[in-house]
Amino acid sequence: MKISDPRVLTRLLKTYRHSILSIALFTSSGLSHALVISDLYLSEIMANPQAVSDSNGEWFELYNPTAEAFSFNGLILSDNGSDYHLIDTSDALTIQPGDYFVFGRNGDSNSNGGYNPDYVYDHFLLANGDDEIILSDLLGNSLQISYEAGFVSSGQSMELTDPQMLISDYQLSTVFSYGAGDFGSPGTAGSTQLPASAVAEPSSIYLLIIALGGYYLLARNKAFCGNRIDLNQFGKKLLSTKQLAS
Numbered sequence: 169m170k171i172s173d174p175r176v177l178t179r180l181l182k183t184y185r186h187s188i189l190s191i192a193l194f195t196s197s198g199l200s201h202a203l204v205i206s207d208l209y210l211s212e213i214m215a216n217p218q219a220v221s222d223s224n225g226e227w228f229e230l231y232n233p234t235a236e237a238f239s240f241n242g243l244i245l246s247d248n249g250s251d252y253h254l255i256d257t258s259d260a261l262t263i264q265p266g267d268y269f270v271f272g273r274n275g276d277s278n279s280n281g282g283y284n285p286d287y288v289y290d291h292f293l294l295a296n297g298d299d300e301i302i303l304s305d306l307l308g309n310s311l312q313i314s315y316e317a318g319f320v321s322s323g324q325s326m327e328l329t330d331p332q333m334l335i336s337d338y339q340l341s342t343v344f345s346y347g348a349g350d351f352g353s354p355g356t357a358g359s360t361q362l363p364a365s366a367v368a369e370p371s372s373i374y375l376l377i378i379a380l381g382g383y384y385l386l387a388r389n390k391a392f393c394g395n396r397i398d399l400n401q402f403g404k405k406l407l408s409t410k411q412l413a414s
């Protein structure tokens with residue numbers, strides 16, 4: 169049986185498609201996942217600028233602690249009230265590993281207090297009392313924070329100091345100022361450098377390719393007998409390969 173024959177390959181894939189799919193799905197669900205919005209951190213919030221009006225100067229910042237780039241396109245920005253904004257652009261809108269990304273209400277640095285947002289939204293306000301920031305995808309993954317009255321201060325952002333992202337992990341910005349004089353570090357680390365998270369794990373499609381590649385190599389090693397894997401013969405082959413290597 170020649171594995172290079174397309175008919176043989178098709179037959180092999182048909183025979184073992186359930187096993188291949190099971191391996192890929194099991195591995196992707198149990199051991200790894202593609203990067204999702206909840207893998208990022210909501211690293212800084214400016215809900216009450218002092219140098220300019222709230223409608224011009226509100227912004228918030230995300231940090232990517234992983235080793236993979238992430239695209240915001242297609243996500244929804246909302247709160248528990250009526251704020252709602254679908255991120256839908258022709259740009260990839262990507263945050264790189266170890267980088268910061270600023271969402272702002274006004275893109276003009278001459279009137280927004282003096283910072284440069286990576287993305288400008290509308291129909292979304294940051295209240296100075298209690299409010300929520302919720303970034304979510306259609307699969308139910310979300311990154312969110314809910315703050316109460318007293319959390320927001322005039323002219324100073326709140327910056328994240330710990331990856332747990334509890335409300336108590338945010339502190340008032342007092343060190344760095346930007347543009348027109350408000351305190352905060354839009355687009356940069358600020359007074360705390362957040363740690364990198366574990367290296368992002370491979371996505372499901374990557375694992376599926378590996379699984380398919382594994383079966384192809386098995387077949388190429390002639391460990392197949394007829395239309396089924398001869399485990400005895402395959403085990404002997406593995407053993408002899410191991411003995412050769414040692």
Ligand SMILES: [Ca+2]
Nearest residue numbers: 215222294295
């Ligand atoms: Ca506000």
Ligand SMILES: [Ca+2]
Nearest residue numbers: 247251293299
């Ligand atoms: Ca709101």
Ligand SMILES: [Ca+2]
Nearest residue numbers: 212353356358
């Ligand atoms: Ca910052």
